[in-house]
Structures are given as structure tokens and as C-alpha cells.
Amino acid sequence: MNAGARRATHRFHFHTRLILLELTGRRARNLKELLEGIREVPESVIYHHTHHFLQQHLYLSPEPPNDFSYWVREALDEDVLAERLSSIDTCEFNDIESLRTAIAEVIEVHLKNGEDLRKAPPGEEFNFIKAVTFILPTRYQATTLQEFADAIQKVTINSLYFHIFEARLRLGRTGNDFSRWLEDSLGEVEIAQKIARLDPYTHTLEGLRKKIRSYLEGGPKT
Amino acid sequence: MPLIGDYEPIVGPDVITELKLLAEKLSGKVIQNVNSTAVGGGVAEILNRMIPLLKEVGVNARWDVIKGGEKFFEVTKKIHNALHNRAVTISKEEYEMFVETNRMNADEMELCGDIIFIHDPQPIGLIEHRKEIGKNWIWRCHVDFSSPDPVVWNFLKPYVERYDIAVFSAPSFARQLNIRQVLIAPSIDPLSDKNKELPEATINELLDRFGIDRERPIITQISRFDYLKDPTGVIDMYKMVKKHNDCQLVLAGGGTTDDPEGENVLAEVREKAGSDPDIFILHLAPASDIEINALQRASSVVLQKSLREGFGLTVSEALWKAKPVVASAVGGIPLQITHKYSGLLSYTLEGTAYWVRQLLNSPEYGKKLGENGREHIQQNFLLTRHLRDYMLMFLSLREYERDIFQF
Numbered sequence: 148m149n150a151g152a153r154r155a156t157h158r159f160h161f162h163t164r165l166i167l168l169e170l171t172g173r174r175a176r177n178l179k180e181l182l183e184g185i186r187e188v189p190e191s192v193i194y195h196h197t198h199h200f201l202q203q204h205l206y207l208s209p210e211p212p213n214d215f216s217y218w219v220r221e222a223l224d225e226d227v228l229a230e231r232l233s234s235i236d237t238c239e240f241n242d243i244e245s246l247r248t249a250i251a252e253v254i255e256v257h258l259k260n261g262e263d264l265r266k267a268p269p270g271e272e273f274n275f276i277k278a279v280t281f282i283l284p285t286r287y288q289a290t291t292l293q294e295f296a297d298a299i300q301k302v303t304i305n306s307l308y309f310h311i312f313e314a315r316l317r318l319g320r321t322g323n324d325f326s327r328w329l330e331d332s333l334g335e336v337e338i339a340q341k342i343a344r345l346d347p348y349t350h351t352l353e354g355l356r357k358k359i360r361s362y363l364e365g366g367p368k369t
Numbered sequence: 370m371p372l373i374g375d376y377e378p379i380v381g382p383d384v385i386t387e388l389k390l391l392a393e394k395l396s397g398k399v400i401q402n403v404n405s406t407a408v409g410g411g412v413a414e415i416l417n418r419m420i421p422l423l424k425e426v427g428v429n430a431r432w433d434v435i436k437g438g439e440k441f442f443e444v445t446k447k448i449h450n451a452l453h454n455r456a457v458t459i460s461k462e463e464y465e466m467f468v469e470t471n472r473m474n475a476d477e478m479e480l481c482g483d484i485i486f487i488h489d490p491q492p493i494g495l496i497e498h499r500k501e502i503g504k505n506w507i508w509r510c511h512v513d514f515s516s517p518d519p520v521v522w523n524f525l526k527p528y529v530e531r532y533d534i535a536v537f538s539a540p541s542f543a544r545q546l547n548i549r550q551v552l553i554a555p556s557i558d559p560l561s562d563k564n565k566e567l568p569e570a571t572i573n574e575l576l577d578r579f580g581i582d583r584e585r586p587i588i589t590q591i592s593r594f595d596y597l598k599d600p601t602g603v604i605d606m607y608k609m610v611k612k613h614n615d616c617q618l619v620l621a622g623g624g625t626t627d628d629p630e631g632e633n634v635l636a637e638v639r640e641k642a643g644s645d646p647d648i649f650i651l652h653l654a655p656a657s658d659i660e661i662n663a664l665q666r667a668s669s670v671v672l673q674k675s676l677r678e679g680f681g682l683t684v685s686e687a688l689w690k691a692k693p694v695v696a697s698a699v700g701g702i703p704l705q706i707t708h709k710y711s712g713l714l715s716y717t718l719e720g721t722a723y724w725v726r727q728l729l730n731s732p733e734y735g736k737k738l739g740e741n742g743r744e745h746i747q748q749n750f751l752l753t754r755h756l757r758d759y760m761l762m763f764l765s766l767r768e769y770e771r772d773i774f775q776f
Contacts, residue, residue, distance in 0.1 A: 163387065167761040170543035170550040191772040270515070270698075274540035276552060281761055282775045283390050303383040317773060 152291050155332035159295060159324075161287040161302050164309035167279040168195070175273040177264045178223065181215065182254045184275050190243040191317075195278035197237060197246060198312060213237070214273075215250060222267035228257045238346050243316055280317060282309065292333060296363040304352040311347050311355065323347075325359065338362050370421050371560040379559050380753045388753065391760040392426035394776060400763060401482025402432045405445065405491035409623055409655045410593070411555065411682055412488050412511050418558045418752055419759075428760065431482070435474040435492045440466060445491045446630055448525075451518035452490070453597055453677035464524060468494055484763055493528045505766045508532040511555070512679040513700040514542035533766060538680045539701045551762050554704060556755035557685045557746070562658035564689055567666060575663040579619075581649055586616040586729050589668040591661055591686070593622040594634040594652070597677045601641045602718050604648065606674065609722035611647075614729045621651035621664055665690050670728045670735065674721055675699055685750045688712065688742030693735030695724045705750065711742040 171192060175181040185193065196214040213232065220229035231253050240246040267273070287302050289295035299307075310324035321327065322343055330339035341362045347355055377385050402420065404412050416432050423430035437445070444467050447457045471494025480498060484505045487495060489512065496506055508529055514537060526546075529535050534549045543550050557564055576583050588607060592598040600620050607618040620638060635652055642648040653660055665671060671687035671694045678700030685705055687694045694712040696702045706712035713728070715721040728735040764774065 165387065165391070165757065165761055167758060167765055168552040170537060170540060170552050172543045172545045172550060174543075189772065270541060272541075274543060276540060277772065279761075279765055279771070280773045281391075281764065282773070283387075283394075284776070285386075285390075303387070305383075305387070 152293060153333065154290050155328070157328070157332045159289045159298075159328045159332070161285045161289075161298055161306050162282050162309055163285050163303055163306040164313050165281045165283070165305060166195075166199075167281065169277040169279055171275045171277055173275040175267075175275070177266050178219070178225070178228075178254060178258060179264060181218075181273055182251060182258065184273070185215070185247060185251050185254070188275050189277060190247070191277045191279065192275050193243050193247045193250075194316060195276050197250075198316075199278065213250075215254075218267075218273045222271040222273070223265045225257075225265065228254070231257070237348050241315065241321075242319070280313060282313075292329075292335065292363065295329075295333075296360065299356060299360055299363065304356070307352055307356055307359075338365070370418075371558075373422055373425050375560055376751075376753055379747075380751060384753050384757075388756055388760070389426055391757065391764065392423075392428050395428050395760060395763055398429060398483045398763065399481065400428060400430045400484045400486055401480065402430065402486045402488065403435060403478070403480075403492045403495060404432075404488035405435050405437065405442075407434050411679065414561075415555060415752075415755070416488070418561060419756060422752070422756060423759075426756075428763075433478055435471075435478070435495075437470045437474075437491070441470045442491075448490050448521055449512060450597070451521035452512050452514060454516045454518060455597070455677075457518070457521075459521065471495055472497065484766065487532075490525060493525060496528055496531045499531060506532045507534045507536060507762070509536040509553075510542065511538065513539075513677045514544065515539075515700070534762065536762070539704055551758075551765075553755065553758040553762065554701060554750060555680050555682055556750050556752045557682055557689060558752045559689060563662050564686055565662070567659070567662055571659070572663040572667050575660055576667050579649060579651060579660075579664075581617060581619065581664075581667070583667055586614065586669040587619060587664075587667055588616050588670050588672060588725060589619040589621065589664050590672040590674060591621050591665065591683045592673070592675070594620075594631045594638060596630070596634055598622075598673075598675050600634065600638045603672060603674050604638070604641050606672075606718045606722045606725070607648065609719065610725050610729070614726055616669070616729065617647040617649065619649045619651065619664055619668070621649070621653055621661065623653045623655050623657060661686075662690075665692060668692055669732075670695060670725050672721065672725070673697065673702065674715075674718070675702075678702055681705065682750075684712070685746050688739065689746045689750075691736075691739035691743040693728045693738045694742065695721055695728070697721075705745070706742070707745070710738070711745045712738055 173184055175184050216229045216232035219225045219232060235249050285306055287298040289298050314320045314324045326339040326343040329335040342359055345358060373385060402416055406413050420430045420432050444463045447459050451457045475495045475498045480502050486507045487493060488509045493508060499506055530547050532548055534551055535546060536551045536553050537543060538554050540552060590603050594600060610616055639650055642650055665687050671692045673681050673684050673696035675681060675697050680701035684694055684696050684702055695715055696706060698714040698716060706714055708714040713724040715724055
């Protein structure tokens with residue numbers, strides 16, 4: 148039997164996710180207010196400001212890694228802090244709470260070092276925005292490696308985004324959905340691990356699609 | 370009128386599939402839109418395109434327009450200006466007339482939607498009938514709300530806070546409110562007469578009709594004749610450019626039925642232009658979309674030198690045509706233009722003149738800005754994205770405080 152046609156114990160159903168943005172009405176004019184906001188806003192706000200760039204600029208990589216870093220550089224002219232914030236490895240965190248803590252700690256240390264409180268010019272305040280996520284099933288499903296590879300080629304980048312980032316960080320699943328299914332339902336441990344090792348934050352979404360596709364085409368386990 | 374499938378070659382099949390998927394979830398819901406004018410202005414333009422598409426994908430959308438006399442629209446114009454932080458005085462009688470006209474409309478209008486979707490301040494008072502009608506109410510603010518006049522805002526705020534959701538076009542418009550605030554940018558329709566591709570022959574023919582020379586540089590600002598668009602400032606700017614570069618200036622726009630101020634502005638602009646044969650002031654009829662399309666496509670540089678902007682969709686229109694744009698950094702314009710990447714942002718008349726001259730002298734740079742701009746509009750400011758956001762918002766009314774909806 149062709150290994151690419153081996154059937155999984157469970158069918159993989161591709162989902163997509165769409166985002167509605169909500170304004171919190173909360174603004175920060177300086178680092179102290181930014182820190183207070185980061186500590187207090189809902190997880191969905193932290194999620195938005197650390198992830199939306201991945202989708203809004205589909206073709207550019209590398210990208211500014213989070214809005215906090217971008218604002219600190221552009222509006223406050225704090226280049227050193229901006230670099231520290233941008234070098235936080237988002238990939239290391241399994242949930243938004245620990246990412247929030249890491250970002251807050253970097254700003255706290257900076258403030259404790261007695262840096263002056265620069266103020267953003269009028270109109271350039273930081274606006275805290277929340278992402279409301281809608282998860283919907285698509286028509287794409289897979290029970291074999293071949294079907295899975297075909298679907299990866301066809302699904303929207305919204306769908307890729309959901310299974311790689313959102314399912315882990317917002318629904319509390321372990322790892323990314325693709326690796327889990329490939330390993331648990333199809334026994335494709337090697338491909339699953341390759342995908343799990345990818346740093347999705349340093350690729351564009353189309354780049355990620357290409358990379359995953361190349362792992363799948365590397366051949367099924369025989 | 371285009372069908373939803375006609376957008377597929379532009380936005381791709383997946384976008385259309387997602388729209389249909391969302392529409393299925395809204396099946397059976399009636400969405401009733403209410404605004405103050407059926408023709409002219411950005412709101413009517415968007416509703417004209419959006420309602421048929423929503424219907425086609427299976428959402429029962431309808432559209433009603435409130436009635437009001439000349440005096441009512443004078444007051445609403447004052448409110449509009451005050452929200453844009455211009456000094457105005459609104460008398461007690463004028464406020465009362467505003468409230469009374471809203472009451473009269475609420476009595477006469479059949480408010481029957483599952484979701485009642487009110488656009489802009491003019492019909493905001495219809496919410497007073499919420500108790501009798503129930504259902505969900507959304508208020509869509511299309512104007513620049515970054516620094517509203519406090520007196521007028523205090524008058525409007527109690528109305529706004531009776532809605533379920535307020536919708537704003539840019540993050541800087543958010544207020545401290547006790548209701549949800551959703552961020553939805555407006556959009557342009559790539560298949561409308563204003564934005565569709567035009568044959569060169571059509572563009573030439575229309576420009577000939579206006580007497581504009583296509584062989585010489587053309588600087589254009591398209592907008593209704595309104596102080597907030599600073600048309601006289603644009604003429605000053607043109608004179609600065611003209612000292613060094615040969616060029617023509619086109620100021621073109623129409624009026625709306627809810628804007629009584631336009632005639633005065635037009636007269637001032639004509640006076641300022643004097644007898645300069647290279648300044649073309651075109652007061653266009655409401656249905657002049659092909660003319661606007663042709664003027665934008667024939668332009669060397671497109672301007673939007675507004676003092677305030679609800680959003681400034683003329684910027685998206687020009688960028689969609691891959692034109693270099695110089696625009697004020699107000700309202701939603703910075704969302705459409707990343708400075709020196711997809712256009713140029715300016716703060717002063719002198720700055721605007723400087724950037725216009727740069728573009729006239731370096732057409733290759735302008736070409737690159739235009740190309741980047743078109744891609745940005747394709748990703749973020751087309752009608753299909755707007756439809757998707759509205760449908761997501763309607764679906765979000767199912768449960769008030771949820772951050773994740775799974776279907």
C-alpha cells in the first residue's frame with residue numbers, strides 16, 4: 148500500500164479563523180501607562196498586539212515582531228527598549244499570560260533603571276485593541292498524507308494561521324494542530340517534529356505554507 | 370450592479386467562500402440600515418453597493434433614509450463640524466429641533482430589523498424607540514472622532530451609550546464608553562464606476578471635455594466643496610508648486626443633499642482661483658463617477674489635503690489606481706498611507722508643495738509608491754473585507770463579552 152494513502156485514525160478537519168477588532172478606548176501616552184495597560188488588558192488584547200502583524204503584512208519578512216516594540220521605537224524614540232521588546236521569543240511561550248509577563252518584565256526593568264518618561268506626540272498614543280476570534284469549519288478535510296498535502300496547498304492563510312498560532316495560544320491546545328494530527332493519527336513522527344520545530348514567527352504565512360509542503364513532499368514514513 | 374462572484378478574480382475564491390460561510394450563519398436575520406441621504410457622500414455610496422451584495426449572499430439587509438427639512442440639515446452639519454472640532458454654536462432650539470425630527474422619523478419609520486444599524490449622528494435619536502422595538506442596535510460613526518467638541522459630544526454620548534455597539538473607522542476615534550466599540554475601516558468597491566478599469570479613449574475624451582491637457586502634469590484633489598477639505602489651501606499649495614514646475618490643478622467634487630454649506634465654499638474657491646487657466650474647478654453632478662475615475666487615472670499626483678477626515682476614502686480610490694498620493698495625516702489617512710512606502714503624508718501646505726514637486730520631478734519614485742499603495746488597498750480596503758467585518762460584528766451580537774466564537 149502506498150504510504151501516502153495510509154488512512155489516519157481520525158480525520159483532520161481544516162478550520163479557518165476570522166478576526167473582528169474591538170477598541171478598548173484605553174490609551175497609553177508613556178511607558179508607565181503602556182505597562183499598566185499590558186498588565187490589565189484582557190489576553191485577547193495582548194494576543195492582537197503580538198500577532199496581527201503576521202497577517203496584515205503577508206509578503207514582508209522580517210516584520211516588526213510586536214506593536215509594543217514598534218510604538219516604543221516610533222513614538223517614544225526608545226531604541227534600546229524597542230530592541231529588547233522585539234527580541235522576546237514569542238515562540239517560547241505556550242500561553243498568552245506568560246508572554247504578557249515577559250513583555251511587562253522587560254518594560255519594568257527599563258523603568259527601574261531610571262529612564263525618563265518620554266511622552267508620545269499628540270495623535271500618536273498607543274491604542275489598546277482587542278481581537279475577537281471567529282472559528283469556522285472549511286470544506287477541506289484529510290484522512291491521508293496525500294489529502295493533507297493537497298489541502299495545505301488550497302486552504303486560506305487564515306486557516307494556516309489558525310492551526311499554527313491560534314489553536315495553541317487561544318484554545319490552549321498543545322503544540323500546533325498539524326504536528327499533533329500527523330503524529331497521533333497518522334504516525335508521521337518525523338514530519339510532525341519538523342513542523343513543530345519551525346519558528347513560525349520568522350516566516351511569512353506563504354513562506355510557512357511552502358515549508359510545510361516541502362516537509363510533506365519529503366515523503367511519508369515507510 | 371456586480372454580483373459577489375464578480376469580485377473573485379480580484380480577491381480570490383477563498384475570500385468569497387468565507388463571505389458565504391458567514392452569511393449562512395446570519396440566515397433569517399433582518400439588518401435594517403438607516404442614514405440621512407440616499408445620494409452623495411461616502412455613506413450612501415457604501416450602502417448602495419453593500420446592500421445588494423448582502424442580499425445576494427443571503428443576509429436580509431434593507432436601507433431606510435430619515436427625512437428632515439433644510440433647518441434640520443443645517444443643525445446636523447453644525448454637529449458634523451463640531452465633531453471635527455470646529456467652533457460652532459448650536460442653540461437650545463436647534464438641539465430641540467434635532468431631537469424632534471428624530472422623534473418624528475422614529476414614529477413614521479417602520480423599524481423592524483433584528484439588528485438596527487444607524488449610520489452617523491443625524492438619525493442617532495431613533496434609539497429612543499429601543500424600548501418598544503427591542504432587538505440589537507448598532508451605531509456606525511463615519512466621521513473623525515479624534516477630538517470632538519465636548520459640548521456636542523456630551524449631547525450625543527447618552528444616545529450612543531444606549532446602543533449595543535459603536536463602530537469607529539480608526540483607533541484614534543475610540544472614546545471611553547460603557548458599550549463595545551468595534552473598529553471597522555470603510556472600503557472602496559473595485560467594480561464601481563468610480564474605480565473600475567477605464568479605456569484610455571474614455572479618459573482622453575473626458576479630459577478633453579473638461580479642457581484639461583493630458584500632455585502636462587495634473588494635480589488633482591477630489592472631494593466635496595467643504596472647508597474641512599481645505600480647497601483654498603490647495604490653491605495656495607498649487608501656486609507654490611507652480612513657481613518651479615509647470616502643472617495644472619483640478620479641484621473636483623459634488624455636493625450632497627445633507628450639506629447646505631457647499632455653495633459658499635465653492636464660491637470662495639472660484640474667487641481664489643481667479644482667472645488662472647490652469648486651475649479647473651469642476652462642480653460635478655452626483656452621478657459623475659466615471660468622470661472622477663478618469664480624473665484620478667489621468668492625474669500625475671493625487672492630493673487629499675484635508676484638515677479633518679472621517680476616513681478619506683478618496684485616498685484608497687487613488688491608490689487603487691496605483692497613483693502617487695500626498696495627503697494630510699488626519700483621520701483614517703495614516704491607515705491607508707505608510708509614509709514613503711505607499712504614499713506621502715504631510716502636515717503643512719509648504720510640506721505638501723514640497724512632496725508634490727518631488728513626485729513631479731521623480732515619476733519613478735511616484736510609480737513605486739503607487740504600486741505599493743495598490744497592494745495595500747487590495748489587502749485591506751476593498752468592499753469584500755468590509756462586508757466580512759460587518760457580518761462578523763452582526764454574529765458577535767450573539768453573546769456580549771465573548772472573545773472567541775466557535776461555529
